[in-house]
Amino acid sequence: MEVRDPVCGMRFDAEQAAATAEYRGGTYYFCTEHCRTAFEEDPERYVECEGEV
């Protein structure tokens, strides 16, 4: 399953995700722990962008 890192926009297979986070019942995948940290600091900012892809 291909997923998209909401922080940096990188696409990759879910199995290769370095980190995951759950928010509002959804699971988000990240290429690095750094991206997850950025997401958790301000999830609203990144979740809003999902619909534009």
Ligand SMILES: [Zn+2]
């Ligand atoms: Zn990333």
